[in-house]
Amino acid sequence: MLSEKSRPLITATLPLVGSRLGTITPNFYSRMLTAHPELLDGLFSRANQNNGEQQKALAGSIAGFASALVANPDIIPEQLLSRIAHKHTALGITEDQYDIVYKYLFEAIAEELADVITAEIADAWTEVYWLMANALIKIEKGLYALQANDKMWMPWTVIEKNPAGTDAMTFVLAPADDTPVTVARPGQFVSVKVALPDGLLQVRQYSLSADVESTTRRVFTTKKDDGGEVSPVLHNNVQVGDVLELSNPYGDVTLDGEGPVVFATAGIGCTPSASALRSLAATGTDREVMVLHAEKNLAAWALRDQMTNDVDAIDGAELQLWLEEPTEGFHKGFMSLAGLDIPANASMYVCGPLPFMKAIRNQAIDAGIPSTKIHYEVFGPDLWLAGAAS
Incomplete structure (x- = not known):
């Protein structure tokens, strides 16, 4: 005190x-x-x-x-x-x-x-x-x-590298040694250590996008930032068979255990929600599920097949999609909660660019969702916190 x-x-x-x-x-x-x-x-x-x-x-x-x-x-x-x-x-x-x-x-x-x-x-x-x-x-x-081991970094072998939408890639890895593996929770992330061309080691956090409960696989999806330092190395240089160093899973924005759930995401911000949605589908949930997603165009949606398949697997789950480039059958422009029937007492999980998250959080509060039930995940330093404190 x-x-x-x-x-x-x-x-x-x-x-x-x-x-x-x-x-x-x-x-x-x-x-x-x-x-x-x-x-x-x-x-x-x-x-x-x-x-x-x-x-x-x-x-x-x-x-x-x-x-x-x-x-x-x-x-x-x-x-x-x-x-x-x-x-x-x-x-x-x-x-x-x-x-x-x-x-x-x-x-x-x-x-x-x-x-x-x-x-x-x-x-x-x-x-x-x-x-x-x-x-x-x-x-x-x-x-x-809480981790299953006392190591910071563990070797994982890349066993799959799959294109995912426009400029995104899904990496599937398997343990490269016998270090005990911590079971992750839907919504958590791992750190990935990458050697840059100049020899400097850099670390980035990537949300696990599927199979979080597995002890034999880690799956994460990244969007290539041509001006970045790490994602171009992952996309261009890392190949199947290569070994990467990964941390144990961390992250406090994880799926809670009951009541209606709403996922509101934009762009590559769909990754933590995708893992939560996959977990709900795999366990045969009876929760009311609403998935809201925004993209530039349909081809850009990195986890389109995974998320639509999981929505289809959940009884009564609803999917709404907003596209900046008009496509018949979908909302045009930027996401809006106006006119949506948001479930009472829903927990909302928001991830995407900071302006998007701020706008959706404000709309959700106006729609009657308590601020305590609106959870957000920020990729990189939490500048939302910085803005709120200044």
Whole structure:
């Protein structure tokens, strides 16, 4: 809990610190990665450093955590921390690395706030940092302990590589050794480590798109980003028979166990919902299921056959499709919940580009779905959180 001594200092300085996090966090990453360049090799995303997304996400999480403590000093914001902890464990973040982050983050804070910072203010923000860090460490230890093994990276052999819609590819992998395999949950993701042409190792998270309960297969589907660093290597260079390093499965946006369910996705954001839909079809669910999806055109839908087959296999399941390029029999343009009969008490799972998710979440709330029952998954740093906290 936030101490009575620190609370008024955090309350008074939060607007200032929040306004300067945009310069503090780049300063921090520059300091840390200069001193520890090994952290960029197989841990931090070079692309997200270059485009600023990682800095924005860190700023948002710090501001969001501090704001939550000011509003409720006796309550740790568990939902915010859970999202971060799952991302951290999928990267293999360790307890000692929080000391490294503290050193360079507070050097950056001291430099950027040199005109106003005092020892008392520094102590208050140190308390906030370690409240957040220690809470994350505790959650992350619990997540690591849930795995079927104590390894961070395991070798998996690519046994299939199948085109999936326009510029997408589905990879099917089998274990390459006898490491015990953790059974995933529908909606979870794995980290994939890839060697780039310049030798740098980079990691990306990909949602499992099918067969999540299997201990003999991992299936994920990726969309090629021609301007990216990792997906072109996966699509162009990785071949059947190659071995990739994968993490255990993580992710807190997973399918709950009862009541109506609505999936609202756009583009490659269909992957986590596809795994949940496949699980529902495989278990012969009697839940009311509504699948809403948006694409540029019909050919672009990466998991079209899988998802339509699974909808057909579920009694009473409903599928609605929106296409930017008009096709007879489908909605034209962007997804809209207007006029849809959303099931009462439905849980909604949303995934796609950030503007899409924001729009659908607002429409869902207007349609009467409680915000607590609307779940979203973000690919990469959670910039929604950053935007909400700024």
